[in-house]
Amino acid sequence: MSAWLPVGGSVPGSGGPPPTPDADANSIWTSLIHDAGVAVMILDANATILYANDRAHECLGVRPGPVVGLNYADAAPTDAGRERTDLVRRVASTGQSVVLENTVAGCRRRTALRLLPGDPPRVLMVCRPAYAEPIRDKAHAAEYVEAKNHERGDLDTLTPREIEILRLIGKGLATSEIAKALHRSEKTVEWHRVSIGNKLRVSNRVELARIAIRAGIVGISDDALALPT
Structure with a gap:
């Protein structure tokens, strides 16, 4: 992929990569930025966006x-954006790849940052939804980091109990099964489900399950979510 990336120059901001004699690298890059459904950025050592x-x-x-x-940090003027900016600079300085887990707009994301070959240093940032458990690929020696800052959107309006019930809905449990697991009455669980639906502006269990899966709360701990108290 690095074959077409200009050393010491800027990366085009739109329209994909320039022509290259390395057809394989060009095809891989085109598929990554257009077909894979992932976000792709290239940044310099100071976290200026090149592509x-x-x-x-x-x-x-x-x-x-x-x-x-x-x-x-200016393109994403939030605590989460500033945290990513610091990670870009760290990867550019140390060469150590990082995989960041965080939540953006209520959706769990996994962002990989890796130093590209060549000089000056440039960092490739690739982001995709993180619905499943992360794959700890030791062969590539990336450091996995849980973000300190999350942007959960409407999920921040839920109480810890509602988050717990939403997680169980995401796992496919029926109201009776949730009531048994939490030692609560079915009426209480249903009351919480309606409250969750009102806060998240959805009216059925299928949509609630999708939100739980998309936000990544089905398979991760309360500590990782840093739930509001």
Whole structure:
């Protein structure tokens, strides 16, 4: 993939990579930025954005509109954005790859940051939904980091008990099964389910289950979620 990336130059901000004699690298890059449904950015050592594909706005929480030439902290002026900015600089400085787990707009995300070959240093950032448990691939020696900052959207309005019930709904448990697991009455569980639906603006269990899975709360701990108390 690095075959077409210019050493010491800037990466094009739109329209994909320039022509390259390395057809395999070009095909891989084109598939990554257009076909894989992932957000892709390339940033310099100071976290200035050199390239961003269309999915970057949605997955990485950056503001709409042109972002090439902006520092990541300015394109995503949130605590989560500043945290990613620090990680980009760290990867550029140390060469150690990082995989970050966090929540953006209520959706659990997994963001990989890896140093590209060549000089000056550039960092490839790839982000995708993290619905499943992470794969700890020791062969690539990436450090897995749980973000300190999450942007959960409407999920932040839920109580810890409602989060617990939403998680069990996401696992496919019926009201009677949830009541038994939590030692509560079915009426109480149903009351919580209605409250959750009102807060998240959905009316059925299927949509609640999708939200739970998309947010990544089905298979992770309360500590990882840093639930509100």
